[in-house]
Amino acid sequence: MRIGIVCYPTFGGSGVLATELGKALADKGHQVHFITYQQPVRLNEFNANIFYHEVRVPTYPLFDYPPYETALASTMVDVIINNQLDLLHVHYAIPHASAAYMAKQILLKSGKSIPVITTLHGTDITLVGRDKTYAPVVTFSINESDAITAVSDNLREETYKSFKIEKEIEVIHNFVDVSRFSKKGIDAFRRVIAPNGEKILMHASNFRKIKRIEDIVRIFANVVKVVPSKLLFVGDGPERPMAEGLSRELGICDHIRFVGKQEQMEEILAIADLFLLTSEYESFGLAALEAMAAGVPVISSNAGGLPEINIHGQTGYLGAVGDVAGMSKHAIDLLSNDEKLRIFKDQAREQANRFDIHHIVPQYEALYNRFLFTQG
Numbered sequence: 001m002r003i004g005i006v007c008y009p010t011f012g013g014s015g016v017l018a019t020e021l022g023k024a025l026a027d028k029g030h031q032v033h034f035i036t037y038q039q040p041v042r043l044n045e046f047n048a049n050i051f052y053h054e055v056r057v058p059t060y061p062l063f064d065y066p067p068y069e070t071a072l073a074s075t076m077v078d079v080i081i082n083n084q085l086d087l088l089h090v091h092y093a094i095p096h097a098s099a100a101y102m103a104k105q106i107l108l109k110s111g112k113s114i115p116v117i118t119t120l121h122g123t124d125i126t127l128v129g130r131d132k133t134y135a136p137v138v139t140f141s142i143n144e145s146d147a148i149t150a151v152s153d154n155l156r157e158e159t160y161k162s163f164k165i166e167k168e169i170e171v172i173h174n175f176v177d178v179s180r181f182s183k184k185g186i187d188a189f190r191r192v193i194a195p196n197g198e199k200i201l202m203h204a205s206n207f208r209k210i211k212r213i214e215d216i217v218r219i220f221a222n223v224v225k226v227v228p229s230k231l232l233f234v235g236d237g238p239e240r241p242m243a244e245g246l247s248r249e250l251g252i253c254d255h256i257r258f259v260g261k262q263e264q265m266e267e268i269l270a271i272a273d274l275f276l277l278t279s280e281y282e283s284f285g286l287a288a289l290e291a292m293a294a295g296v297p298v299i300s301s302n303a304g305g306l307p308e309i310n311i312h313g314q315t316g317y318l319g320a321v322g323d324v325a326g327m328s329k330h331a332i333d334l335l336s337n338d339e340k341l342r343i344f345k346d347q348a349r350e351q352a353n354r355f356d357i358h359h360i361v362p363q364y365e366a367l368y369n370r371f372l373f374t375q376g
Helices: 013-027 068-083 093-109 135-143 153-162 187-193 213-226 240-249 265-269 286-293 324-335 338-353 357-375
Strands: 002-006 031-036 050-054 087-091 116-120 147-150 169-171 199-205 229-235 256-260 274-277 298-301 316-319
Touching: 002 013, 002 068, 002 093, 013 031, 013 050, 013 087, 013 116, 013 286, 013 357, 031 068, 050 068, 068 093, 087 093, 087 357, 093 116, 093 135, 116 135, 116 357, 147 153, 147 357, 153 169, 199 213, 199 265, 199 286, 199 324, 213 229, 213 240, 213 274, 213 324, 229 265, 240 256, 265 286, 274 286, 274 324, 286 298, 286 338, 298 324, 316 324, 324 338
Parallel strands: 002 031, 002 087, 031 050, 087 116, 116 147, 147 169, 199 229, 199 274, 229 256, 274 298, 298 316
Antiparallel strands: none
């Protein structure tokens, strides 16, 4: 198959999933064409079956805001025609699904029909999509897709609740390449972070308010009083200055490291003992799944799709959003008992295997084949 993948090229979950899916499809012999405004961060190795097409947006004094959606639709048309694509798979509804609809209508005028599959990832539905400014376009473009998928059961339910969707939404869960995360931690690296054998806690995100970064800092402040430990913050975003200020105020800044955005998460997760994810909402929780694939138990909120992957009392613990005391108690309990921690690490890795890339990618291939057959 010749597949066009449209996504955001950043560190967010939708871009990561789209890129990893494209790489996996290319490894299976499919020709994959990424269409976006810059090279995706996870697209960092050569594959003869992968092509990248940059969306260029000309700037004119007439426009206060460059018309990216129009440029994206035009680029889609160009790539589809010149590379004879069989289908388009767009990730994140805004503006990719609406741009795909426009491209499809343009192509129909020249006698070419192409299936469009839209994958919903989370904030395109639960945050941005609910804005009255965008809601009519989001609803229309989703309904005009030939197939709709969501990355969790929870997101499927939220979409039906928030929009008048007239079609079936199929759940194809997020996935992880377990083999990639099955690495042994580098002792020298661990000693740099925890020179006295401290436990290492970790959080990775885009540091937006929805991630409740303050809760992470306060949980760690409770943990470090009882268990000698260090905290690694991976990523960056608007809440980082607050987190740095709060850590100084609580007197724990010497135990916290901000390491910024990292592409090789498997190297960092390999030295972690516990992953913290206290979000107000997660449609799925890909960061938590990657941690579990590395054998790292997760303390998380019970929001959104997180209970679909993090099993309370087995792969980690779930707590109500904002329950700093409860999540601190569970973290201390786990980190204070090495045998229990070892068991949870094994169980986390076992649970991640259920979402391994080799189980999930064939579900997308089956979906593609179904719609190509329908079109043909």
